[in-house]
Amino acid sequence: MPPTNTQVLFRRQPQGLPTEDDFEIVETPMPEPGPGQFVAKSLYLSLDPYMRMLMGGGWKFLGTGMTQGQVMVGRILGEVIESGHPDLKPGDHIVGRLGWQEYAVSNGADLDFKVEPKEGMPLTAYMGVCGSNGTTAWAGLKMIGKPKEGETVLVSAAAGSVGSAVGQIAKAMGCRAVGIAGGTEKCRLVTEEFNFDACLDYKGGDLGRQIKDAAPDGIDVYFDNVGGEMLDTVLALMNAKGRIPVCGVLSQYNAEDDYYGVTNTRLIFDKQLRLQGFLNSEFRDQWDRARAELEDLVASGKLKYRETVAQGLKSAPQAFIGMLRGENLGKQLVKLT
Ligand SMILES: NC(=O)c1ccc[n+]([C@@H]2O[C@H](COP(=O)([O-])OP(=O)(O)OC[C@H]3O[C@@H](n4cnc5c(N)ncnc54)[C@H](OP(=O)(O)O)[C@@H]3O)[C@@H](O)[C@H]2O)c1
Numbered sequence: 001m002p003p004t005n006t007q008v009l010f011r012r013q014p015q016g017l018p019t020e021d022d023f024e025i026v027e028t029p030m031p032e033p034g035p036g037q038f039v040a041k042s043l044y045l046s047l048d049p050y051m052r053m054l055m056g057g058g059w060k061f062l063g064t065g066m067t068q069g070q071v072m073v074g075r076i077l078g079e080v081i082e083s084g085h086p087d088l089k090p091g092d093h094i095v096g097r098l099g100w101q102e103y104a105v106s107n108g109a110d111l112d113f114k115v116e117p118k119e120g121m122p123l124t125a126y127m128g129v130c131g132s133n134g135t136t137a138w139a140g141l142k143m144i145g146k147p148k149e150g151e152t153v154l155v156s157a158a159a160g161s162v163g164s165a166v167g168q169i170a171k172a173m174g175c176r177a178v179g180i181a182g183g184t185e186k187c188r189l190v191t192e193e194f195n196f197d198a199c200l201d202y203k204g205g206d207l208g209r210q211i212k213d214a215a216p217d218g219i220d221v222y223f224d225n226v227g228g229e230m231l232d233t234v235l236a237l238m239n240a241k242g243r244i245p246v247c248g249v250l251s252q253y254n255a256e257d258d259y260y261g262v263t264n265t266r267l268i269f270d271k272q273l274r275l276q277g278f279l280n281s282e283f284r285d286q287w288d289r290a291r292a293e294l295e296d297l298v299a300s301g302k303l304k305y306r307e308t309v310a311q312g313l314k315s316a317p318q319a320f321i322g323m324l325r326g327e328n329l330g331k332q333l334v335k336l337t
Pocket of ligand 1 (some may be wrong): 021047048049050087132133136158159160161162163180181183184186192215225246248249250251252256278279280281324325327328330331332
């Protein structure tokens with residue numbers, strides 16, 4: 001039997017939290033490269049909340065970003081096994097948006113970067129802390145949040161890949177870092193391993209009170225990964241001229257009929273706040289610089305990270321659902337065999 005390519009396809013728009021039936025796993029023939037193209041074998045797949053937006057339903061404004069039967073969109077860490085591409089040779093490692101599949105053909109248009117690891121850095125770091133999650137944290141905090149030494153930075157989804165990096169970068173800039181995460185185990189990880197000054201359990205009741213206790217002088221930068229009700233709570237506790245980089249809306253990705261409208265937006269005027277949504281891709285010209293800084297922070301021990309790794313491509317739908325339910329610590333990856 002000739003080798004086949006296992007792929008995970010987008011089957012249908014989920015109702016609320018996805019189920020495994022929203023995906024389809026198929027075996028297809030191995031892809032053949034055309035002129036100028038390369039074939040990559042996927043070693044790891046990155047699972048990210050934005051994929052839920054692309055599946056539609058919870059993302060009221062854009063509709064689905066995928067069509068039925070399409071290979072699920074996603075980043076992989078791959079090894080080049082065949083190449084007619086001028087800049088790549090077999091054995092090179094790449095990070096690119098090549099989808100939930102074992103093998104992919106590309107002309108390079110969907111590449112993020114060729115991985116040239118700093119000494120001692122594991123390849124998987126380039127899927128999280130030194131990859132798109134790390135550069136997202138770096139860009140949102142430094143380019144939009146612009147924290148000054150001594151200021152207080154609050155970040156939601158703080159035990160996750162982006163959030164854990166935000167707080168540690170803030171600490172390295174001389175700020176006080178306060179995280180918000182779901183549950184005592186995650187909060188312990190955030191303070192004990194990621195070295196935040198405090199972490200608040202949003203499932204533990206009265207988040208506003210907890211924030212006031214942990215940051216009695218108010219919040220200067222809120223790195224918002226969650227949106228919704230949590231944003232309402234934090235708006236009331238921002239200091240004048242505070243900055244809010246809006247990185248994502250985790251509370252809304254699975255929302256169906258209960259889209260949450262932030263109620264106290266007049267505080268943005270009253271306190272002269274700056275609230276700015278952003279995409280990591282806007283800062284592409286900064287990625288090399290950001291990655292170099294992130295590598296240095298990891299090497300110096302100032303930036304720690306965790307990975308949750310599911311085994312085998314067929315486990316990807318279940319791992320993705322688990323991540324949306326908060327079952328991951330740090331970066332959610334799938335290791336392909
Ligand atoms: N703007 C960009 O270009 C860009 C790029 C990458 C990522 N992002 C965004 O960054 C955020 C973090 O992404 P990530 O990849 O690092 O994922 P992550 O934080 O590692 O994983 C998702 C986490 O979200 C939390 N969560 C899920 N539902 C929630 C809810 N209703 N309320 C509060 N928290 C909830 C869960 O943690 P708990 O157990 O703590 O609830 C879960 O572990 C997401 O909003 C994502 O869309 C944006």
